[in-house]
Amino acid sequence: MPTCPRCHQAVESQAIACPYCRTALKAHGHPGIPLYRAEGTAYLCETCTYHEDNTCNFPQRPYAKECTLYHDHLQPIVTVSQRSQKWQRLPALRGNEGWLILAGLLVVSLLIALSNQS
Numbered sequence: 001m002p003t004c005p006r007c008h009q010a011v012e013s014q015a016i017a018c019p020y021c022r023t024a025l026k027a028h029g030h031p032g033i034p035l036y037r038a039e040g041t042a043y044l045c046e047t048c049t050y051h052e053d054n055t056c057n058f059p060q061r062p063y064a065k066e067c068t069l070y071h072d073h074l075q076p077i078v079t080v081s082q083r084s085q086k087w088q089r090l091p092a093l094r095g096n097e098g099w100l101i102l103a104g105l106l107v108v109s110l111l112i113a114l115s116n117q118s
Contacts, residue, residue, distance in 0.1 A: 027068040036070035
């Protein structure tokens with residue numbers, strides 16, 4: 001379980017705000033948008049990949065203490081092709097997802113039709 005950056009109490013990973021001190025833990029009140037915070041007097045931009053390659057367009061740059069775009073420059077960036085490696089393991093299925101869904105719907109429809117006849 002993660003901890004609150006202000007009061008250091010354990011909080012749920014999907015919590016939008018800390019239930020103890022009401023510190024915002026997720027950006028814009030959405031559980032899917034993480035909010036990164038700098039520790040102490042350091043700025044996030046000092047260790048951010050996007051600041052290093054000059055692609056950051058955050059208005060508080062280079063003095064951001066909180067950011068939704070932060071990515072640690074020591075961590076590798078995961079690309080879309082790396083996320084979709086499950087389809088690379090099954091080359092026969094790649095490109096045929098639509099047909100598989102259609103076949104699945106057909107099977108479910110036949111099962112429902114057969115169960116209604118009895």
